[in-house]
Amino acid sequence: xxxxxxxxxxxxxxxxxxxxxxxxxxxxxxxxxxxxxxxxxxxxxxxxxxxxxxxxxxxxxxxxxxxxxxxxxxxxxxxxxxxxxxxxxxxxxxxxxxxxxxxxxxxxxxxxxxxxxxxxxxxxxxxxxxxxxxxxxxxxxxxxxxxxxxxxxxxxxxxxxxxxxxxxxxxxxxxxxxxxxxxxxxxxxxxxxxxxxxxxxxxxxxxxxxxxxxxxxxxxxxxxxxxxxxxxxxxxxxxx
Amino acid sequence: xxxxxxxxxxxxxxxxxxxxxxxxxxxxxxxxxxxxxxxxxxxxxxxxxxxxxxxxxxxxxxxxxxxxxxxxxxxxxxxxxxxxxxxxxxxxxxxxxxxxxxxxxxxxxxxxxxxxxxxxxxxxxxxxxxxxxxxxxxxxxxxxxxxxxxxxxxxxxxxxxxxxxxxxxxxxxxxxxxxxxxxxxxxxxxxxxxxxxxxxxxxxxxxxxxxxxxxxxxxxxxx
Ligand SMILES: Nc1ncnc2c1ncn2[C@@H]1O[C@H](COP(=O)(O)OP(=O)(O)OP(=O)(O)O)[C@@H](O)[C@H]1O
Ligand SMILES: [Mg+2]
Numbered sequence: 001x002x003x004x005x006x007x008x009x010x011x012x013x014x015x016x017x018x019x020x021x022x023x024x025x026x027x028x029x030x031x032x033x034x035x036x037x038x039x040x041x042x043x044x045x046x047x048x049x050x051x052x053x054x055x056x057x058x059x060x061x062x063x064x065x066x067x068x069x070x071x072x073x074x075x076x077x078x079x080x081x082x083x084x085x086x087x088x089x090x091x092x093x094x095x096x097x098x099x100x101x102x103x104x105x106x107x108x109x110x111x112x113x114x115x116x117x118x119x120x121x122x123x124x125x126x127x128x129x130x131x132x133x134x135x136x137x138x139x140x141x142x143x144x145x146x147x148x149x150x151x152x153x154x155x156x157x158x159x160x161x162x163x164x165x166x167x168x169x170x171x172x173x174x175x176x177x178x179x180x181x182x183x184x185x186x187x188x189x190x191x192x193x194x195x196x197x198x199x200x201x202x203x204x205x206x207x208x209x210x211x212x213x214x215x216x217x218x219x220x221x222x223x224x225x226x227x228x229x230x231x232x233x234x235x236x237x238x239x240x
Numbered sequence: 241x242x243x244x245x246x247x248x249x250x251x252x253x254x255x256x257x258x259x260x261x262x263x264x265x266x267x268x269x270x271x272x273x274x275x276x277x278x279x280x281x282x283x284x285x286x287x288x289x290x291x292x293x294x295x296x297x298x299x300x301x302x303x304x305x306x307x308x309x310x311x312x313x314x315x316x317x318x319x320x321x322x323x324x325x326x327x328x329x330x331x332x333x334x335x336x337x338x339x340x341x342x343x344x345x346x347x348x349x350x351x352x353x354x355x356x357x358x359x360x361x362x363x364x365x366x367x368x369x370x371x372x373x374x375x376x377x378x379x380x381x382x383x384x385x386x387x388x389x390x391x392x393x394x395x396x397x398x399x400x401x402x403x404x405x406x407x408x409x410x411x412x413x414x415x416x417x418x419x420x421x422x423x424x425x426x427x428x429x430x431x432x433x434x435x436x437x438x439x440x441x442x443x444x445x446x447x448x449x450x451x452x453x454x455x456x457x458x459x460x461x462x463x
Contacts, residue, residue: 048369077371087366091384100380101370153370 001026002047002157002188007056009042009212016042018212019056024205027186031199031220034209035235040192043209044159047190048079060157077105080150084162086142088134094121094145095130098152106153113152120148124178140171144178151182158182160191176202196239200224208232252432255423259436262416263444269336269415270402276341277401278394281348286378288353299349306346312407315339319411332413336405344401351393355386388459395452399445406441416440 002024009017016039024030032040045051047058049065049072057066065075089097098117102108108116121127124144126137134142143163150158160179164172176198183189183202193199199206199220206223208216210231216223227233287299306314319335330338359382367377387394406417420437424430 050365050368073371073373075371076369079369081366081369083362083366083369085362087360087362089363089366089381091388101372104376104380105371105373150370 001059001061002190003057003059004047005057007043007046007058008054009039009046009051010054016212017046017053020209020212020214022207022214022217024188024190026188028204029183029187029189029202030191030205030207031203032190032192032207032209033194033196033199033235034215038209039212040209041161044081044161044190044192047157047159048076048081050081073105077101077153078156080153080155080158082143082146082150082158082160082163084166086134086139086146086166088142088146088149090134093131093133094126094137097134097145097149101149102152117148117152120151121145123181124148125174138171139167140174143167143171143175147175147178147182157188157190160189160193162192162194164193164195194239196224196236208235210235247432248429249432249436251427251429252423252436255433256436259416259419259423259433259440262414262419262437263440265333265413266402266405266415266444269333269340269408269413270398270405272337273340273344273405274398274401276337277344277348277397280341280345281352282383284345284349285352285356288349289356303346303349306343311339311343311404312410314343315407315411332408332411335411336408336413340401340405344397347397347400348394351390351397352386355390355393356382358389359385391456391459392452395448395455398452399448402444402448403441 004020004022007017007020008015020043032043034040042051046053047060053066057064059065060075060079063070063075065072088094089100092100095114095117098120099110099113102113102116103110118127118130121130124147126141126144126148129137129141129145134145137145147158147163163179164175167175172195176195179189179191179198180202191199191203201220203220206216206218206220207214208223208227208229208231210229215229216227216232218228223232224236227236284299284302287295290296315336318339319330319332322335323329363381363385364377367381372381405415408415409418409421412418416437420433421430423433427433
């Protein structure tokens with residue numbers, strides 16, 4: 001479960017998040033949408049403290065991560081993140097990308113980490129690429145590896161920041177499929193996306209951000225059928 | 241008065257082995273200095289990019305001083321000046337290694353700092369998002385990628401060091417340069433032995449350049 005209360009974030013004088021309050025329940029899949037520059041990435045990055053909130057509180061599970069005493073490293077081990085540009089470690093093989101953090105951070109034995117890594121690679125359909133280096137993979141394959149890498153830490157929550165935006169159109173589907181099957185396993189997921197079809201089909205809720213504010217928070221059926229705010233209506237008109 | 245070219249290389253042939261022995265001295269000084277410079281350079285580079293203001297200041301000041309004064313002065317301070325403070329003599333060889341090591345650390349730290357900055361910042365974020373501690377992130381993720389980028393610059397620094405090492409002759413270390421000079425003094429003819437020394441340096445530099453290219457090529461392959 002993720003609970004966010006009155007979250008503010010400024011970069012210098014620029015106010016990017018202006019008081020966001022929401023809760024994401026255990027196992028819930030939330031799509032975060034909104035215009036460019038509305039603060040979607042910043043919001044997501046606050047959830048694993050890649051950005052330090054200026055004000056407000058965030059809980060992951062029963063832990064308040066914005067509390068100064070909280071061990072940020074421990075929090076991050078529990079919150080997986082997938083980036084638009086994958087950020088795989090280029091000097092490590094695919095399998096090493098998956099086993100490095102569990103071994104180094106959690107002290108898991110090599111054999112165990114590799115077994116789990118292979119299992120995850122099978123799940124994302126890339127077992128045969130285990131010993132390849134990332135630059136031998138297509139964008140879609142890279143992103144699937146990146147998802148598996150995050151999952152290798154056995155996180156309770158997964159964050160996705162436009163995971164398909166850097167992909168060629170024909171590769172979008174394979175990544176969305178992996179995310180869909182992950183959603184079915186009961187993973188708590190927050191996904192910044194421009195894939196409206198995916199949001200409609202997979203998300204339990206849609207958060208619409210504009211100008212650093214949470215303008216709408218509704219199930220996709222409601223949101224896409226009849227957005228309440230003018231800003232959301234305009235945004236959807238442009239998108240669809 | 242005749243200005244005819246008056247060179248006689250044959251009289252120096254017996255001295256060539258003596259000069260060549262200097263290759264080992266030169267290479268030892270350069271190799272040890274490079275190791276010292278590299279180790280210190282990594283530490284200084286980490287200081288420069290780290291959050292501790294004092295350390296950043298120290299590393300910047302260090303670099304500024306060692307780049308802003310002549311190498312031969314640094315060498316002479318360590319060889320002739322330092323004993324006055326520490327109370328015992330330093331041999332020419334260790335003095336040369338220390339001076340070149342400290343000096344190249346300044347240059348190498350700049351190269352490494354630039355290399356670290358050039359690593360995609362997404363790498364750092366991905367590591368942070370996985371909860372990987374700073375030390376492990378630097379050692380296993382950022383630095384290996386940085387080194388790959390800066391290898392040509394490091395080889396260059398190594399080559400510069402090899403050439404510059406000729407100044408150890410001023411403190412009497414028996415390197416290629418010094419030996420050529422001694423031989424010249426014995427025969428009252430400097431042109432030939434210095435030319436021989438020049439050829440030896442040139443060949444050394446070419447070998448190092450080729451080695452650098454070979455290593456670089458192998459790195460490329462693993463891309
Ligand atoms: N590190 C930073 N320093 C300064 N300004 C930043 C920083 N990160 C983001 N911003 C600014 O904050 C605002 C919101 O950025 P953010 O990346 O959260 O938007 P976004 O909704 O994800 O947009 P997009 O759809 O283009 O990814 C933008 O104006 C951006 O320029
Ligand atoms: Mg964004």
